[in-house]
Amino acid sequence: MTDPAKPDPLSKRRLKSWIRLLGVTRAAENHLREFLRVNHDTTLPRFDVMAALWRRREGVTMSELSRMLLVSNGNATAVVDRLEKDGLAKRTQSATDRRTVYVALTEEGLRQFEQLATDHEGEVNKLFASLTEDDLDALTEILKRAGQRGETA
Amino acid sequence: MTDPAKPDPLSKRRLKSWIRLLGVTRAAENHLREFLRVNHDTTLPRFDVMAALWRRREGVTMSELSRMLLVSNGNATAVVDRLEKDGLAKRTQSATDRRTVYVALTEEGLRQFEQLATDHEGEVNKLFASLTEDDLDALTEILKRAGQRGETA
DNA sequence: GTCAGAAATTTCAAGCTTGAAATAACGGCG
DNA sequence: CGCCGTTATTTCAAGCTTGAAATTTCTGAC
Numbered sequence: 001m002t003d004p005a006k007p008d009p010l011s012k013r014r015l016k017s018w019i020r021l022l023g024v025t026r027a028a029e030n031h032l033r034e035f036l037r038v039n040h041d042t043t044l045p046r047f048d049v050m051a052a053l054w055r056r057r058e059g060v061t062m063s064e065l066s067r068m069l070l071v072s073n074g075n076a077t078a079v080v081d082r083l084e085k086d087g088l089a090k091r092t093q094s095a096t097d098r099r100t101v102y103v104a105l106t107e108e109g110l111r112q113f114e115q116l117a118t119d120h121e122g123e124v125n126k127l128f129a130s131l132t133e134d135d136l137d138a139l140t141e142i143l144k145r146a147g148q149r150g151e152t153a
Numbered sequence: 154m155t156d157p158a159k160p161d162p163l164s165k166r167r168l169k170s171w172i173r174l175l176g177v178t179r180a181a182e183n184h185l186r187e188f189l190r191v192n193h194d195t196t197l198p199r200f201d202v203m204a205a206l207w208r209r210r211e212g213v214t215m216s217e218l219s220r221m222l223l224v225s226n227g228n229a230t231a232v233v234d235r236l237e238k239d240g241l242a243k244r245t246q247s248a249t250d251r252r253t254v255y256v257a258l259t260e261e262g263l264r265q266f267e268q269l270a271t272d273h274e275g276e277v278n279k280l281f282a283s284l285t286e287d288d289l290d291a292l293t294e295i296l297k298r299a300g301q302r303g304e305t306a
Numbered sequence: 307g308t309c310a311g312a313a314a315t316t317t318c319a320a321g322c323t324t325g326a327a328a329t330a331a332c333g334g335c336g
Numbered sequence: 337c338g339c340c341g342t343t344a345t346t347t348c349a350a351g352c353t354t355g356a357a358a359t360t361t362c363t364g365a366c
Contacts, residue, residue, distance in 0.1 A: 011278040
């Protein structure tokens with residue numbers, strides 16, 4: 001496919017773009033982490049899990065959850081454990097397959113996430129306020145292309 | 154500045170773009186983590202610290218290091234501790250200010266990183282092979298704009 | 307039906323990360 | 337000089353994360 005003898009002239013530029021991408025992502029994550037901590041006394045991973053459970057309210061298995069969030073199984077278990085301990089999530093055994101477990105937000109988890117989500121969206125909107133509609137279009141296009149290999153490789 | 158009564162019509166789109174950005178970044182990080190683990194028996198945070206020490210070979214303080222990497226002081230201390238234990242990095246007390254500590258790669262750290270860096274760049278290049286020169290230009294432009302507020306907010 | 311392999315989850319140790327508190331040193335102001 | 341606020345680093349507890357091993361259950365080939 002690619003010729004290892006012929007060095008890619010774009011290689012350095014791709015690396016630089018990746019580093020910049022990482023920088024922007026980290027900065028935004030740090031900002032949002034702080035926001036969630038100060039204003040809602042919660043954390044990014046908890047928010048991520050709750051968001052996934054919200055998006056798939058009909059129920060998700062632990063495996064699906066970790067696949068959605070791109071984290072390991074053990075990680076999903078740990079975060080769900082803590083959410084469950086705090087009464088925000090609930091596990092239910094599958095009736096048809098005794099190996100699988102469904103996770104869902106509790107009433108309280110649902111309520112809490114709805115408040116969270118609005119504020120979170122507002123903060124993201126502020127954070128990326130400098131991006132215009134055209135920027136978003138272009139970015140989406142490029143990220144779609146970039147993810148092509150990245151996510152499945 | 155912004156009118157809270159008038160909801161931003163781009164808000165949802167910014168959120169979606171952010172989620173996509175996060176997804177691509179996470180997928181790439183997972184891929185690179187695996188790559189470093191399998192082929193070089195090291196980790197992403199170690200690589201990041203070594204890269205920073207490489208870029209600033211004349212010496213960096215712990216504070217500068219954590220600022221460069223956008224991580225907490227405690228985190229920098231921990232990773233440098235482990236690198237130092239493995240003989241890849243070395244701390245030196247400042248002569249003029251007894252509070253500050255300079256960190257640098259050792260000879261071995263330098264050697265190891267140079268091998269690492271080449272392979273890492275190649276992997277990043279493969280990962281983002283689908284991005285053309287125009288893509289990289291556009292992406293850089295957009296990320297620069299996005300970082301404007303993000304990094305300093 | 308049984309058994310081997312695959313799949314879902316948990317457990318665990320080790321490493322990563324944060325945020326806050328502790329320690330130590332600097333620098334300016336009185 | 338001596339104090340006070342700031343700065344640089346480390347320490348620490350708690351939470352996050354991974355990757356591998358362990359456990360349990362399912363499924364298909366026989």
